[in-house]
Amino acid sequence: MERDYDVVVAGAGPAGLQCARDVAARGYDVAVLEREDEDGFPSTSNKSTGGTFPSMMASFGIPDDVVMKFTDKVVLESPNSHYTQEHPGAVLEFADFKNFLVEDARDKGAEFLFGTQVAKPLVEDGTVTGVGCAGGDEITARLTVDATGPGAVLAQKVGVIELERTNQAVGVEYEYEGVNLNPEGYADLRGAMMLRLDHGIAPGGYAWIFHTGDDTAKVGVCYIQNERYHDFDDGNTIDDYLNEWLEDDPRFENAVRIDDSNHRGSAHIQEPGSMSTAGFMAVGDTVPSVDPVWGEGINKCMRSGRMAAVTADKCLTAGIDVSEETVSTYDDLWHEEVAPRVGSRLTMTRLLYLVSNDRYDRLMKDLNSADEETLKKANNGNKRAIMKLLHLRDIPTLLKFGKQRFTG
Ligand SMILES: Cc1cc2nc3c(=O)[nH]c(=O)nc-3n(C[C@H](O)[C@H](O)[C@H](O)COP(=O)(O)OP(=O)(O)OC[C@H]3O[C@@H](n4cnc5c(N)ncnc54)[C@H](O)[C@@H]3O)c2cc1C
Structure with a gap:
C-alpha cells in the first residue's frame, strides 16, 4: 500500500x-x-483519569456528554492535613x-x-x-x-x-464504588478532584481520588522514578502501592473495584x-x-x-x-x-517531590493562609510567588536539588 x-x-x-x-x-x-x-x-x-478544566472544554469544543462528573473543587492532601480550593472542573470518561x-x-x-x-x-x-x-x-x-x-x-x-528513564512518571488507577467520600477526619471529597502528597503512599509522586458520581471514584497513584522514590524503594510495584493504600485508608473500607476500569501509563517529566x-x-x-x-x-x-x-x-x-x-x-x-515557563515548573516539581512528609503538612498550612493571587502566580511558575511559599528549613532541599541539577 x-x-x-x-x-x-x-x-x-x-x-x-x-x-x-x-x-x-x-x-x-x-x-x-x-x-x-x-x-x-x-x-x-x-x-x-481524564481530570480537566473548563478552559480545555471550551477551547476545543468538547461536549458535556463525555463528562462523568462536573466537579467544583480541587483538594490537596498531605499525611495529616489538607487544603481545599473552589475550582470548577470535569472528570472525563476518557x-x-x-x-x-x-x-x-x-x-x-x-x-x-x-x-x-x-x-x-x-x-x-x-x-x-x-x-x-x-x-x-x-x-x-x-x-x-x-x-x-x-x-x-x-x-x-x-x-x-x-x-530519559529517570524522568519517567508511571501511573495506575482503577474505578471503585462504595467509596466513603466524606468520613470524619478527612476532607469532603464530594464533587472534588483530590491529589495527595504522601511518600508513605506514593513515594516521589502523588495519589488521587477523583469523584465520578454517587459513591464512585477514580483512585490511583503515580511516581516519578526520582531520587525520593529510590529513598523509599522497597521493591513494591506501582500496583502494590495502590493496594496498600486501599487496605489502609478507611475511605476504601467498603470499596469494590469496578470491572474493566483499569487505566495505566507513563509520561516523561523533562524539558x-x-x-x-x-x-x-x-x-x-x-x-x-x-x-x-x-x-x-x-x-x-x-x-x-x-x-x-x-x-x-x-x-x-x-x-x-x-x-x-x-x-x-x-x-x-x-x-x-x-508550556510557557516550563523551566520554573520543572524546578517546582523537583522541589515538590523531594521534600519530606512533614514539609507537606506545613505546605497545607501555608496554602490555607496564603492569598489567592500568590497561589495563582506560584502555580503559573512566578518565582517571587514561589519564594513566598518557601521557608528557611527548605534550604537544605534547595541545595540538594541544586547539586543534583548542576551535577546532572
Ligand atoms: C494513569 C494516568 C492518569 C492521567 N490522568 C490525567 C488527568 O487526570 N488529567 C490530565 O489532563 N492528564 C492525565 N494524564 C495524562 C494524559 O492522559 C496524557 O498526557 C495524554 O493522554 C497524552 O496524550 P497524547 O495524545 O500525547 O498521547 P497518548 O494518549 O499516549 O496517545 C498516543 C496514541 O498513539 C497510539 N500509538 C502508540 N504507538 C503507536 C504506533 N507505533 N503506531 C500507531 N499508533 C501508536 C496509542 O495507541 C495512542 O492511541 C494521565 C495519564 C496517566 C497515565
Whole structure:
C-alpha cells in the first residue's frame, strides 16, 4: 500500500486527534494512523483519569456528554492535613472523549487507518517524508506528526527527542464504588478532584481520588522514578502501592473495584529540546508536554496538537515549505502557547517531590493562609510567588536539588 497526504499523524491520542481535527478543518488531506483496532478503541490507550478544566472544554469544543462528573473543587492532601480550593472542573470518561475526537476529526475530513502500527520515519535528504508501517506499507506526506505518546516511536528515531528513564512518571488507577467520600477526619471529597502528597503512599509522586458520581471514584497513584522514590524503594510495584493504600485508608473500607476500569501509563517529566525538524513535528506526551507539577496532560497535549496544525497551515499555504527553519515555528509556538515557563515548573516539581512528609503538612498550612493571587502566580511558575511559599528549613532541599541539577 502506498498513499500520499498533506499531513500524516501517527497516534490517535488527544494530541494527534486535535492536530488532525484542526488540519482537516483547514481543508488539508490528513490521515491518522493508530495501532489499535477501531473495534473496542481505545483499549490499552484508555489510560487517563481524564481530570480537566473548563478552559480545555471550551477551547476545543468538547461536549458535556463525555463528562462523568462536573466537579467544583480541587483538594490537596498531605499525611495529616489538607487544603481545599473552589475550582470548577470535569472528570472525563476518557474512552468517550477519544471517540468523540475521532468522530469529529472524521466529520471534518480526516481519514483514519486503525490497526496500523507505525514503525519508522521515511527520510530523504534530511527531510522526513512519511512513515513506514509494520508489515512494510509506506505512507508519504508533506508533514509527519509523531503523536504516539511516551513511546515517541518516530521522534526518537529522527533524533529530535531523547526521553530519559529517570524522568519517567508511571501511573495506575482503577474505578471503585462504595467509596466513603466524606468520613470524619478527612476532607469532603464530594464533587472534588483530590491529589495527595504522601511518600508513605506514593513515594516521589502523588495519589488521587477523583469523584465520578454517587459513591464512585477514580483512585490511583503515580511516581516519578526520582531520587525520593529510590529513598523509599522497597521493591513494591506501582500496583502494590495502590493496594496498600486501599487496605489502609478507611475511605476504601467498603470499596469494590469496578470491572474493566483499569487505566495505566507513563509520561516523561523533562524539558524538551527541539521538537521538530524538516518535514516533522512531535506533539503531546511524545515531546513531552504534560504539566510537570500536577500531571495535567490533556489540555497541554491538545494545545500542542493545535500549534502543530497552525504550523502545518503556515508550511502548506503559499507553496510548500517544510524546511527545518519554517517547521521550527512549532517550537516557538509550543514555548509561547503550550508550556510557557516550563523551566520554573520543572524546578517546582523537583522541589515538590523531594521534600519530606512533614514539609507537606506545613505546605497545607501555608496554602490555607496564603492569598489567592500568590497561589495563582506560584502555580503559573512566578518565582517571587514561589519564594513566598518557601521557608528557611527548605534550604537544605534547595541545595540538594541544586547539586543534583548542576551535577546532572
Ligand atoms: C494513569 C494516568 C492518569 C492521567 N490522568 C490525567 C488527568 O487526570 N488529567 C490530565 O489532563 N492528564 C492525565 N494524564 C495524562 C494524559 O492522559 C496524557 O498526557 C495524554 O493522554 C497524552 O496524550 P497524547 O495524545 O500525547 O498521547 P497518548 O494518549 O499516549 O496517545 C498516543 C496514541 O498513539 C497510539 N500509538 C502508540 N504507538 C503507536 C504506533 N507505533 N503506531 C500507531 N499508533 C501508536 C496509542 O495507541 C495512542 O492511541 C494521565 C495519564 C496517566 C497515565
